[in-house]
Amino acid sequence: xxxxxxxxxxxxxFLIPAAAIFILFFYVPFLQSIYYSFTDWNGIGKPRxxxxxxxxxxxxxxxxxxxxxxxxxMAAFGLVVQNPLAxxxxxxLNRRFRTRAFIRTAxxxxxxxxxxxxxxxxxQMLQYDGLINEVxxxxxxxxxxxxxxxxxxxxxxxIILLTQWQAIGYCAIIYxxxxxxxxQEMYExxxxxxxxxxxxxxxxxLPMLMPAVTIVLFLTVVGSxxxxxxxxxxxxxxxxxxxxTLFLAVYNAAFKDNNYGYATAGGIVLAIFIVxxxxxxxxxxxxxxxxx
Amino acid sequence: xxxxxxxxxxTEIALLFVSLLFLLPVLYLATMSFKEPxxxxxxxxxxxxxxxxxxxxxxxxxxxxxxxxSLLVTAGGLALTIFVASMAGYVLARxxxxxxxxxxxxxxxxxxxxxxxxxxxxxxxxxxxxxxxTRTLLVLLYTAGFIPFASFLYSAFTKSIPRELEESAxxxxxxSLRMFWVIIFPLLLPATGTFILTNVYGVWNDFLTPLIxxxxxxxxxxxxxxxxxxxxxxxxxxGPVFAISVLAMLPLLLxxxxxxxxxxxxxxxxxxxx
Numbered sequence: 328x329x330x331x332x333x334x335x336x337x338x339x340x341f342l343i344p345a346a347a348i349f350i351l352f353f354y355v356p357f358l359q360s361i362y363y364s365f366t367d368w369n370g371i372g373k374p375r376x377x378x379x380x381x382x383x384x385x386x387x388x389x390x391x392x393x394x395x396x397x398x399x400x401m402a403a404f405g406l407v408v409q410n411p412l413a414x415x416x417x418x419x420l421n422r423r424f425r426t427r428a429f430i431r432t433a434x435x436x437x438x439x440x441x442x443x444x445x446x447x448x449x450x451q452m453l454q455y456d457g458l459i460n461e462v463x464x465x466x467x468x469x470x471x472x473x474x475x476x477x478x479x480x481x482x483x484x485x486i487i488l489l490t491q492w493q494a495i496g497y498c499a500i501i502y503x504x505x506x507x508x509x510x511q512e513m514y515e516x517x518x519x520x521x522x523x524x525x526x527x528x529x530x531x532x533l534p535m536l537m538p539a540v541t542i543v544l545f546l547t548v549v550g551s552x553x554x555x556x557x558x559x560x561x562x563x564x565x566x567x568x569x570x571x572t573l574f575l576a577v578y579n580a581a582f583k584d585n586n587y588g589y590a591t592a593g594g595i596v597l598a599i600f601i602v603x604x605x606x607x608x609x610x611x612x613x614x615x616x617x618x619x
Numbered sequence: 620x621x622x623x624x625x626x627x628x629x630t631e632i633a634l635l636f637v638s639l640l641f642l643l644p645v646l647y648l649a650t651m652s653f654k655e656p657x658x659x660x661x662x663x664x665x666x667x668x669x670x671x672x673x674x675x676x677x678x679x680x681x682x683x684x685x686x687x688x689s690l691l692v693t694a695g696g697l698a699l700t701i702f703v704a705s706m707a708g709y710v711l712a713r714x715x716x717x718x719x720x721x722x723x724x725x726x727x728x729x730x731x732x733x734x735x736x737x738x739x740x741x742x743x744x745x746x747x748x749x750x751x752x753t754r755t756l757l758v759l760l761y762t763a764g765f766i767p768f769a770s771f772l773y774s775a776f777t778k779s780i781p782r783e784l785e786e787s788a789x790x791x792x793x794x795s796l797r798m799f800w801v802i803i804f805p806l807l808l809p810a811t812g813t814f815i816l817t818n819v820y821g822v823w824n825d826f827l828t829p830l831i832x833x834x835x836x837x838x839x840x841x842x843x844x845x846x847x848x849x850x851x852x853x854x855x856x857x858g859p860v861f862a863i864s865v866l867a868m869l870p871l872l873l874x875x876x877x878x879x880x881x882x883x884x885x886x887x888x889x890x891x892x893x
Contacts (some may be wrong), residue, residue, distance in 0.1 A: 338719075342711075346725075349766045352733070352762075353764070357736070360690035372840060416637075424625065426634075436642065439824075439875050441824030442824065443642070444648070444824075447861065461661075556827070601731075
């Protein structure tokens with residue numbers, strides 16, 4: 328009895344450091360942000376309660392609305408293009424061949440490179456006199472050269488493509504991990520039953536891979552909503568508001584305009600989107616997992 | 620996996636081609652950092668000799684100071700997380716009482732709640748605690764951010780350790796704290812390895828947190844330093860920016876090449892446990 332009580336106290340002692348850091352630097356600011364989002368706080372004066380005014384203004388602010396719209400477009404693109412490609416890459420990289428180690432490294436390399444370094448090099452490549460256009464000219468595609476990041480129509484699509492370069496490898500590695508966890512016997516059994524090619528994929532690989540699919544879809548959508556570094560460094564949201572993301576709009580409202588209350592409201596809207604997406608998506612794919 | 624099928628030759632060639640496209644920006648970055656100004660803005664011309672002036676200029680800047688800062692906050696953030704999350708994760712796996720379950724859900728909610736809205740209150744809190752513009756703050760913030768994932772990971776790994784070990788240690792009169800660090804923590808090493816190898820890149824490459832919470836050049840980490848360097852010198856030339864980018868990338872690139880196998884294994888383990 329005495330020992331149990333001692334162990335109980337020890338357990339609480341073990342939990343305290345993590346709990347203290349987490350509550351102080353995660354939960355307290357999170358709860359405060361809800362309060363600030365209803366005020367006109369500018370960082371210096373006293374916050375004044377202004378009800379839903381900040382939230383109402385978000386929908387009239389093109390930085391915020393275009394930012395949100397861009398993030399949603401990027402998430403949709405990620406779901407439709409990036410995930411199937413990553414899955415295809417993972418299936419192929421799971422095969423045996425001589426240069427496999429090299430190719431896997433190449434695919435994963437963009438993931439470990441920072442978005443800052445990626446921005447530096449892609450920024451140069453996408454310039455009007457940069458590598459991309461130069462190659463276009465050499466192969467006779469002069470008519471479609473463009474100042475890719477300086478044009479309203481192309482700036483955000485260029486940023487989307489750039490994120491694909493990073494994200495495909497990341498998603499492919501998670502899928503690869505999922506593929507390697509599938510017991511080989513299942514394929515052998517299906518083989519005896521006469522299943523081939525596509526039906527192997529449809530009835531064994533894909534169902535067994537659902538947990539990985541859940542994680543990848545989640546990362547794709549949340550990653551799109553949280554995008555900040557690339558537009559901040561490459562275009563600062565421009566030209567106009569064409570390459571804004573909601574995160575960048577929130578950052579600028581807070582740290583450029585000192586509009587803290589308003590920025591926090593933007594942050595809360597973004598947070599709500601992320602939570603909705605997470606809950607809807609996790610429950611939808613989890614249900615698929617259970618069906619198996 | 621040895622049981623997996625062989626790829627056809629055509630598939631291999633196609634994959635090689637695509638992987639070269641993936642490598643292109645990295646190769647381009649490296650090439651650019653050695654191109655003398657005469658050919659710098661001619662994208663298709665390759666350097667005919669190693670031009671090292673950009674590197675000299677890059678190393679003459681705040682590079683080493685920033686490198687040290689990045690090392691400090693990265694090592695500090697990961698170490699503090701490992702210290703607090705291993706203990707917490709262990710307890711969350713072992714205790715069934717309601718208080719502990721409550722904390723489990725509190726931590727796990729951190730995986731879904733985004734920190735975007737919290738940046739400004741956090742800024743105010745840090746100012747209040749006199750932690751603004753300190754590397755300590757970054758370490759604490761990274762730790763707070765990692766606690767949900769890390770304690771979940773440790774809790775999952777703890778479940779594979781037999782309880783009898785602890786019971787016999789307790790009967791032998793070993794105190795809980797000593798028992799944890801001497802017996803349990805070493806057994807949790809795979810979790811620690813997985814955590815480090817999958818998260819070190821995120822901290823090293825982080826741009827937003829230092830951008831917001833650090834303002835003096837003496838404290839600045841590598842990534843915001845590169846961006847400031849670029850925006851300050853934009854009109855002159857990009858050579859040194861490329862050189863710094865290569866140097867900032869190099870340590871983790873090296874680490875990646877050396878630990879790649881373990882990282883992939885860690886991801887597989889993580890996905891199975893999760």
